[in-house]
Each structure stands twice: as structure tokens, then as C-alpha cells.
Amino acid sequence: MFYIQVFAVYxxxxxxxxxxxxSHLLLKGSNLNMKNPFIIGSLSWLFPGAxxxxxxxxxxxxxxxxxxxxMFIIAIISGGAYYPGLSFNEGALLYLLHIFATxxxxxxxxxxxxxxxxxxxxxxxxLTFEYGGRFxxxxxxxxxxxxxxxxxxxxxxxx
Amino acid sequence: MIHFxxxxxxxFIVSVAFAVFNKGTEKEKIIYGLKIxxxxxxxxxxxxxxxxxxxx
Numbered sequence: 001m002f003y004i005q006v007f008a009v010y011x012x013x014x015x016x017x018x019x020x021x022x023s024h025l026l027l028k029g030s031n032l033n034m035k036n037p038f039i040i041g042s043l044s045w046l047f048p049g050a051x052x053x054x055x056x057x058x059x060x061x062x063x064x065x066x067x068x069x070x071m072f073i074i075a076i077i078s079g080g081a082y083y084p085g086l087s088f089n090e091g092a093l094l095y096l097l098h099i100f101a102t103x104x105x106x107x108x109x110x111x112x113x114x115x116x117x118x119x120x121x122x123x124x125x126x127l128t129f130e131y132g133g134r135f136x137x138x139x140x141x142x143x144x145x146x147x148x149x150x151x152x153x154x155x156x157x158x159x
Numbered sequence: 160m161i162h163f164x165x166x167x168x169x170x171f172i173v174s175v176a177f178a179v180f181n182k183g184t185e186k187e188k189i190i191y192g193l194k195i196x197x198x199x200x201x202x203x204x205x206x207x208x209x210x211x212x213x214x215x
Contacts, residue, residue, distance in 0.1 A: 060179060063175065063179050064176065064179055067172050067175050067176050067179075068176075070172060071172050074168060127161065128161065128165070131165045134169075135169070138169070138173065142173070142176050145176070145180060146176075146180075149180050158182065159182075
């Protein structure tokens with residue numbers, strides 16, 4: 001999955017390089033400026049670390065996307081996708097925090113939701129699924145930090 | 160044992176991410192990452208022993 005993401009981002013970057021010669025990329029009949037920070041932010045959220053590749057920070061992108069996807073894969077192997085989380089009745093704030101944190105995974109969140117549609121019957125007896133749930137949340141939160149870092153680099157606040 | 164492995168894995172991954180996010184030279188980032196990793200593992204083990212002696 002990690003290699004697919006690197007390949008996809010590099011392909012996208014080549015398209016952007018071609019597009020940047022005219023400063024705009026024609027997509028589905030409309031002019032879409034690929035240097036738009038919201039597009040970079042959205043892609044960074046959907047594919048963790050993608051924004052670094054778009055800004056030309058390949059080494060940083062490889063490390064951060066590797067770290068976040070590793071955490072996500074450990075979470076899935078541990079059964080984190082089946083972790084029910086906290087229900088709204090147990091506390092709205094904790095419930096919202098769980099949703100907010102897991103949403104940070106972007107594509108990973110959708111994979112988690114898809115996997116959770118058919119949880120195996122012995123989920124509750126799995127020793128590690130609570131760890132998986134925590135790893136899933138922290139992977140999402142790390143991606144939020146990565147997006148903020150990408151915006152800092154984009155705006156010139158950070159080298 | 161599996162708990163300890165998860166602790167080490169968590170500490171390693173988060174330390175690498177924080178070190179990369181940190182400002183400074185490459186050497187400073189490595190030192191910062193190692194420091195955070197040590198703090199994660201060290202403080203967790205200290206807390207584990209403190210909780211072990213608590214009767215409740």
C-alpha cells in the first residue's frame with residue numbers, strides 16, 4: 001500500500017510539473033491550480049505524507065508516510081479496525097475525540113470503516129485490539145500534525 | 160511481553176515522527192528523537208513499577 005501511494009504521488013507530481021509550466025492544470029474541463037494549499041492539504045489528509053512529495057520534500061515524505069502507514073498497518077493487524085470505540089452515551093467529548101482522531105487517517109479511515117462492516121466473531125477475545133484502536137487514533141493524529149507541518153513548509157514558516 | 164513490544168513500537172514510531180517535525184539540523188533531530196524515545200520507555204517503566212506497588 002505504501003509503495004502504491006509513493007507511485008501515485010510521483011505520478012501526480014509529474015502531472016503537476018507539467019501543469020506548473022502553464023501554472024494551471026486542466027482537469028475535467030475546469031482550471032484547477034494544483035499549488036492551491038487546500039488541494040495540497042486535502043491530498044495530505046487522504047494520503048498521509050503526500051503533501052511533502054508535492055512540495056519536493058521526498059526524504060521527509062518517505063519517513064512520515066512510512067511511519068504513519070506502519071502505525072496504521074500495525075493497528076489493522078492488531079484488530080484496531082474492529083475496536084468499537086466509545087459510544088456517545090459514555091461521553092460525547094471522548095466519543096468525538098475518537099472520531100476526530102481516526103478521521104485523520106484519510107484513506108485509512110475509509111479502509112477501517114470498510115473492514116469494520118464484517119468483524120470476525122472472536123473480536124472480543126483478541127488480546128491486542130484495544131492497542132490497535134489506540135494505534136489507529138495516534139496514526140490519525142500524527143497525520144494531522146503532518147498536515148500542519150506541510151502548511152508551515154508551504155507558507156515558508158519552516159524550511 | 161506483547162505489551163512491552165507495543166510500548167517499544169509506539170515509542171519508536173512517535174519518536175521518529177516528532178524528530179522529523181522538529182526544527183534544527185539532522186544531528187539535533189536524531190538526538191531529540193532518541194531523547195523522546197528514552198523518555199517514553201523510561202517513564203512508562205517507572206510508572207509500571209509504581210502502579211505495581213499500589214494495592215488498588
